[in-house]
Amino acid sequence: xxxxxxxxxYREAIDKFENGVNALAARHIxxxxxxxxxxxxxxxxxxxxxxSESSLERMYKRMDLPSRSExxxxxxxxxxxxxxxxxxxxxxxxxxxxxxxxxTRRPPAEAAPVAAATRKPARKLPAKRKPKEGGNDEPST
Amino acid sequence: MSQAPDNQATDTSLAxxxxxxxxxxxxxxxxxxxYISTPAPAVGMxxxxxxxxxxxxxxxxxxxxxxxxxxxxLLFVMATTNKAAIFDLAKGQSLIEFLLARGYDVYVMDxxxxxxxxxxxxxxxxVLDFIxxxxxxVQKDSGIDDVTLVGxxxxxVLATLYAALHPDxxxxxxxxxxxxxxxxxxxxxxxxxxxxxxxVDANGILPAQAVVRAIEMQRPAARIAGQVRLWDNMxxxxxxxxxxxxxxxxxxxxxxxxxxxxxxxxxxxQKNRLHEGTxxxxxxxxxxxxxxxxxxxxxxxxxxxxxxxxxxxxAASVGSQDREExxxxxxxxxxxxxxxxxxxxxxxxxxxxxxxxx
Numbered sequence: 001x002x003x004x005x006x007x008x009x010y011r012e013a014i015d016k017f018e019n020g021v022n023a024l025a026a027r028h029i030x031x032x033x034x035x036x037x038x039x040x041x042x043x044x045x046x047x048x049x050x051x052s053e054s055s056l057e058r059m060y061k062r063m064d065l066p067s068r069s070e071x072x073x074x075x076x077x078x079x080x081x082x083x084x085x086x087x088x089x090x091x092x093x094x095x096x097x098x099x100x101x102x103x104t105r106r107p108p109a110e111a112a113p114v115a116a117a118t119r120k121p122a123r124k125l126p127a128k129r130k131p132k133e134g135g136n137d138e139p140s141t
Numbered sequence: 142m143s144q145a146p147d148n149q150a151t152d153t154s155l156a157x158x159x160x161x162x163x164x165x166x167x168x169x170x171x172x173x174x175x176y177i178s179t180p181a182p183a184v185g186m187x188x189x190x191x192x193x194x195x196x197x198x199x200x201x202x203x204x205x206x207x208x209x210x211x212x213x214x215l216l217f218v219m220a221t222t223n224k225a226a227i228f229d230l231a232k233g234q235s236l237i238e239f240l241l242a243r244g245y246d247v248y249v250m251d252x253x254x255x256x257x258x259x260x261x262x263x264x265x266x267x268v269l270d271f272i273x274x275x276x277x278x279v280q281k282d283s284g285i286d287d288v289t290l291v292g293x294x295x296x297x298v299l300a301t302l303y304a305a306l307h308p309d310x311x312x313x314x315x316x317x318x319x320x321x322x323x324x325x326x327x328x329x330x331x332x333x334x335x336x337x338x339x340x341v342d343a344n345g346i347l348p349a350q351a352v353v354r355a356i357e358m359q360r361p362a363a364r365i366a367g368q369v370r371l372w373d374n375m376x377x378x379x380x381x382x383x384x385x386x387x388x389x390x391x392x393x394x395x396x397x398x399x400x401x402x403x404x405x406x407x408x409x410x411q412k413n414r415l416h417e418g419t420x421x422x423x424x425x426x427x428x429x430x431x432x433x434x435x436x437x438x439x440x441x442x443x444x445x446x447x448x449x450x451x452x453x454x455x456a457a458s459v460g461s462q463d464r465e466e467x468x469x470x471x472x473x474x475x476x477x478x479x480x481x482x483x484x485x486x487x488x489x490x491x492x493x494x495x496x497x498x499x
Contacts, residue, residue, distance in 0.1 A: 005155070007162055014369050021362035022445070029328050029358065038358075039339075046339075076256040079196075086194055098190060098204035103212040103285070105244040107495030 168376030176375065182386055184226040187238050192248075193278055197259050197398075199251045200275045201225075202282060203237055207244040211498035213313050214246040214283045216275060218296040221267070221401070222352050224393045225251040227293075227478050230386045236477060236487060243491050245498065248279045250296075255398045260345025262398040264405070268302045269423045276311065287313035289498065293477060294319055294447060295405075297438075298415070301429070301455065302422055308431040314497050316490070317438045317455060318477055319447045322429075323416040324409050326451035328359055338406060341399035349396045356394075359445050383479060390478075416454055429455070435463035437493045439486060441476035442468050465493065 028034050060067045066074070193200040217237075219225035228249065229235040240247050250271065255262065276288050290312055292300030297320025304315045321327055340351040357364060367384070374380040414420035420427040436459050440452045449468055456466035469476060469485050476486055 005158060007158065011373065014366055014373075018360075018362040018366035022360045025359065025361050026328055026445070043339075072256070076258060079253075079256070080258075083195055098188070098202070101205050101207060101209050103210055103246070105207065105209045105211045106499060107211075 165376045169372065172375045172378075172381065173372070176381060176385075182231060182382060182389070184231065184386055184389055185224070185229045186231070187229050187235055187241070189249075192282060193275070194253075195274075197253050197255045197262070198271050198275070199253060200278055201249045201251060203241055203247040203249065205246060206238075206241040210244045210246045211495070212285060213287045213289050213498040214248055214279055214285060215240065215289045215291055215494070215498075216279050217247065217249040217291045217293075218272065218275075218300050219249065219251050220292075220294040220296045221252055221299075221397060222295065222395055223390065224395065225249050226390050226393065227474065230390070230478055231382075234383075234386070234478065234483065236482070236490075239483075239487050240491070243495075245494065246283060248275070248282075250275050252395055254349070254395050255346055257344040257346070260399050263400045264299070264302065264408075265423045267299050267401070268306065272299060272303045273307070280311065286311050289314040289316065289494065291316040292318070292320060294321070294473070297455075298322075298409075301432070302415075302420075302427055304432045304434060305427045305429055306422060306425055306431075308433060312434045314435045314437070314494070315432065315461075316494070317436070318486075319441050319444055319452055319473055320438065320455055321409075321447045321451045322454040322458065323451050324413045325416070326448055327410070327446070328448070329355060329410075329446065338403055341402065345399040347397040347399055347402040349394045352397060353391070353394050356446065387474065387478075390474075416458075429458040430460040432459040433461055435497055436461045436465070437490070438464075438466045439476065439489070440466065440468045441471045441473055443471060444473045444476070446473040 057067050188204040189201040190204070191199060192202050217225065217228060219228070229237045232238065237247055237249070272290075276290075279288050280286055288311055290300045290304065292298070292315075297317035300315060301317060301320060301322075304312055341347050371381070371384050374384075408414045408420055412419070415427065415429075418426075418428060436456060438452065438456045440449050441447075442449060444452075453466065456464050467489060469489070471481050471485070475481050
């Protein structure tokens with residue numbers, strides 16, 4: 001009789017544990033008891049969080065340091081300035097740094113029937129770039 | 142007597158297994174030290190240009206790598222709970238890198254963490270402002286009127302709502318990955334006794350930790366089992382790299398604007414309005430039959446977050462003649478990233494898009 005492989009058994013046990021616990025959670029996720037329990041847990045964790053935040057805030061004040069919310073507010077203000085700058089400055093275009101190959105690619109042969117069936121006349125916006133000679137509209141650097 | 146050779150083989154095999162396990166144990170200790178002392182691998186490294194940024198929204202254009210590209214650009218909308226790094230994990234494991242190599246012009250709408258100023262954002266802002274704004278910018282940048290919209294999970298819902306409310310274009314194709322439509326089939330939405338709206342903080346934001354907890358509630362043993370498996374596979378560099386990339390992606394879960402979360406909770410989770418056909422965005426009724434463009438919906442067979450029965454009504458509800466639903470083996474994340482996605486989903490996506498991107 002072949003001896004059981006303990007390592008294989010251990011790995012199977014992990015799988016069983018995971019599947020069992022997850023299945024149990026899925027069966028009871030809509031239960032009232034679980035909902036109430038999570039409510040209770042979130043109430044307690046919110047209370048603790050509030051307590052720790054307010055005591056940390058007092059500590060920061062005493063140490064003359066900015067709190068996390070003040071740093072976040074500062075970051076948000078900076079972001080607003082950057083957004084305004086973005087709106088004022090000319091929009092960056094990847095055209096200047098990234099290659100712009102021609103849009104002439106066709107699908108491999110096996111997808112061609114689909115292409116033919118669904119193709120509609122090409123709609124193009126008014127041309128804004130001058131294509132290079134030979135059909136390549138990659139911008140010159 | 143005939144048992145002897147078998148026993149001998151078993152003993153040898155067991156001895157080999159023990160030897161291999163001891164070798165792996167040594168490797169685990171060495172690699173474990175390396176794991177602790179090195180940072181997680183960088184994700185989202187494919188070259189790109191930031192085209193536009195506004196509050197929580199960023200629009201990127203990825204640099205083409207093929208010598209010629211398809212006419213129609215792709216605009217990925219990332220799910221609002223995560224960074225778009227899931228589409229661009231690492232070299233050889235990046236959906237974006239794959240699509241660029243296959244000749245697609247790729248744009249991505251990514252999200253920053255919302256601040257107090259974004260707390261008022263609702264589905265309406267995403268569907269009637271952010272997406273149309275980015276589509277207009279993609280049209281301007283590419284010089285092409287048609288755009289293919291690609292959405293994953295909740296961003297699939299946003300892309301679907303956009304498509305339904307803009308039947309006159311300029312959408313060319315709609316691609317959704319594991320997109321929830323019948324929310325009564327979603328386990329998470331069925332917990333009606335939990336007062337989730339209380340989790341929205343004083344700034345009007347649902348903290349990222351609450352999002353992570355809600356997702357983990359579905360599979361509470363996944364994290365601990367994952368860590369045990371990580372230790373077991375610590376000798377395997379590829380496994381550890383994959384684990385760390387996914388862990389990093391998971392750790393970048395984003396908070397949600399409170400108004401957006403409340404709207405999803407009430408309108409989609411509790412009243413199932415998208416499936417019932419009673420959802421209104423910007424005062425307009427969302428009718429999925431209005432979607433006429435070609436649709437591809439890829440569903441994960443073993444998705445615990447968005448089970449197939451929750452996602453399947455999408456293809457059945459749209460008005461498109463050209464529609465396809467694919468159910469592929471995999472989970473919510475492994476459908477789009479990881480070895481299984483590279484083998485199964487990406488080639489299917491390329492095959493479907495190629496003929497429809499000219």
